[in-house]
Amino acid sequence: MLEDLNFLHSSLDNQVCTKPSIHLVLADYHTSGTVKDYLEKAFPVEVLNFKDATHYWQEFKAPEGLFLVIIDGNFAGIELIAKLKQKNLAFKTILITDMPRPGDHLELSRPISYDRLKVLVENIFGTSVKRPEQQSFGGLIGDSTLMQEVFSKIKNAGPRPILISGPAGSGKSSVAEAINKNISGHTINCGHLSPGLLENEMFGPDDGKLGQGGVVYFKDIDKLPLLSQAKLIKHLKNQSVDAVKIVASTRKDLIDFSNAGDFRKDLLNLFGAKIILPSLEDREGDLELLITHFNEKYSAIHGCEGIRIDESALSLLREYEWPENVRELENLIEKLVILHTGSLIETHHLLDKFFKGQILESTPYQLPETGIDLRQLLRDIEDSLIKQALDKTGGNKNRASKLLQINRTTLVEKLKKRKRELNNQVP
Template sequence: MNDTVTLEFDINDFVEEFTHCFTGECRVNVLPVLHRIGFVSTQSADLSALLAIILEVMQQPLRMQRGMLMLYDRHSDTIFIHESFGLTDEEKGRGIYAPGEGITGKVVESGKAIVVARLHENSDFLDRTQAHADRGRANASFICVPIVRAQKVLGTICAERVYMSRRLLEQDVKLLATIAAMIAPVVDLYLIENIDKVRLENENRRLKSALKRRFKPSNIIGNSKPMQQVYEHIRKVAGARATVLILGESGVGKELVASAIHYNSPYAEGPFVKSNCAAFPDNLIESELFGHERGSFTGAVATHKGCFEQADGGTIFLDEVGELSLANQAKLLRVLQERTFKRIGGVKPIKVDLRIITATNRNLAAMVEEGTFREDLYYRLNVFCITIPPLRERGSDVITLADHFVTRYAAENGKSVKRISTPALNMLMSYHWPGNVRELENVIESAVILSEDGVIHSYDLPPSLQTSHESGTVNGFSLEDKLRAVEYEMIAEALKNNGGRVGEAAEELGLTRRMLGIRMQKHHISYKPFRSTSPLD
């Protein structure tokens, strides 16, 4: 059986074949279904009713494992999944192609059916939906037939299953091609009447799916014990409607935690509106949060909806809430108590239904003692508190995060950076990370750009990590500094590659054992830590 076959059909030449049965499956049984499809398409032109019949017959008599009807939006030049079975909503949202892209794109581009005998052996198979990440159906075949009317491709019908008989596969290809031809007029009418609606619904579905994947707690990087406690708090509070206060140093990822809470909460279908209270001067923050009416002050040329109004039905995230003045704290307290507010210059109270999440790197309890933060507001905000640990307290999460950022920025910069060397890892682990995850991300992005051999070395890291004092910095490297760093790096790598065996490491470096010993002594390197490491990184 060929890997890929492109086929054209006369839709009237296959009825005779349906009288034969293969592997206990008789395609003659689907002839009444074809009659139903023809009846619905001529009587009501209801695409939803047709798809219900088609997907049912694909799942039951045809025993397909997955099935998709995809539509082609000529305006945006995209092909997307309109209806399917065997896919989750997230997988469905990812199934977007351009003409010529992947198997589906090639069917739309050529207007001809494509049959792939073994899906995972085909180079055109992109797995854009990520439904095959586990490679669980390596022997499955894939059928994709075009929906064509007046020589215009409107979309495709695609299906997947394991076949033991080539003849049964050919029968199903012809059957799906017949169904596609029968429903083409209805699909054409549907696209004409609903294309804008279809495009907007598909984009909305795709964005929501992407956001849920991005912000679910399991996708926050790190497995250290302190972060496990954070995950548990997110899990417990996400399903509730309580106000949440997130505490932590700058750069630890407070916004990411707030997003994870929102997208796993009862408000997930609503908007997620973010506002940084430190980003606006005191005289503008009220307008930012609560909005203003036209003409309420100089420059108010139009009515403006504030963040609270924009977040109605969803979640508002107020970052750096400790920076609010006492006057604005009083206004925030009123919203927390009553869930109502007025725009600046407005007279009509506006009621909102939303969840409030706040965050700060300040010590609010101490500010209450000092009189710079309202005590009543503090207790209103501190219903459920999550404290995010600084990176220096997260142990091996530093390495996990570093590897994650290496993968991301290598892809973004088109570089083949595969790993971080042992000396560089030691430097990352020994640094105190005052800027937390944000600083680590910037360090790795810079190192990826500097790397020249697919490995991030210690000398690719910034000067603040190169010095023996954690917080010390220098303006740059001298030639001697660079040579010393390279020599240290090469010795450490050779010892690691050879399990701490000095003689073999010396041979790899082209040195005598005595010469290597002298240089190890100069760099204060002992062979003992490398005895427990594996020969290969």
């Protein structure tokens, strides 16, 4: 049990911290030290370390303004947070726990995800701890470890051809644009042109795009015919140094393509930097950053107020797999900005696909102790929705069926069946 000590000290005015303050109360010495080192390197903050809740309570000096407590989610930790709340201080809590606990705190499970920790700290303290130069590069947005590695590879790419690989929608064209920034560039879309047109694009009048200098971006280079690959190799070997910079992208594994004879190994070996873009699902911590970016982008483009997303909806977006990656997220945010300008986005604003695999924690119906007639309940729900659809459309069955997302004939059959059932009922 924590000692009931005097919480506020007379010397408070002499203990003001000029930096945002984070207090670590973690029993594991190694974890505590690692988290402290990480936070001090990642943010302009003061990090204070306490070995347990009792020592924290005894040594505490209230900082000025908002502060963060990162604490073990055990009994002593929960008790300490309750005592802090009694003092009406401006603070937030992150519990390190493997068991969800009720309350207005945030939670991290073990082993600690530092990308997730970074997002939580940024959300708590806002711009006072964010370093924008670390979150974007050449128009690309990302603060995760994987994206920081991508930024580093772009910066250190060198003069040799660059290969960008990654799944569909992950941002390969955006990386190419970042490389092309402040340099004249040309794009050759290998997947949309016939072999003859590709040859003309590459080597046509006045040496084609390869003879114009600057950067030439081969989109979907895995679709470049083998003959054109051979000509490209010859051109690159014969050109003067730095005459043209080649950037190429693919969503395929070119090593597998090469082993199968569909891509020339000597062309693959000409690439110096190989930049691999992660899927959005693997970019832990970047989702909220991208949502903010796209929200600001499309509210400005469409001249309207942006959206806000509540925690329940955001939780669904975090757990979604994003098969189309950043492109899918961008399309979603643009639609939400247009359709729900200035609104708080809640779970009912999201499409059904975001609920895949979710277990509903609450429902509009509670199972009575004596059980329930499920067939009758489902029939009542169906009747109610059909009636609402007909009321909304003035009895127009065609429009009502569209609202219910069923065929008109299905709706008509349901109405006929219900009428027969009513006629057969004994008065």
